[in-house]
Amino acid sequence: MRHMETWVGITKEKWNRSFPLETREKKAKLNLLRKRYAVRLMLFAANTH
Numbered sequence: 001m002r003h004m005e006t007w008v009g010i011t012k013e014k015w016n017r018s019f020p021l022e023t024r025e026k027k028a029k030l031n032l033l034r035k036r037y038a039v040r041l042m043l044f045a046a047n048t049h
Contacts, residue, residue, distance in 0.1 A: 020026050041047070 020029055
């Protein structure tokens with residue numbers, strides 16, 4: 001895996017989380033992501049039941 005040998009990564013200072021730091025905003029964002037995840041699981045083509 002040559003590409004992994006040369007990858008140096010991203011430092012935590014440069015990491016763009018794009019995630020809110022406020023508690024209320026964080027809870028709202030997590031709920032939205034949970035809903036999206038659940039919908040993707042339910043509507044996945046392999047789920048036939």
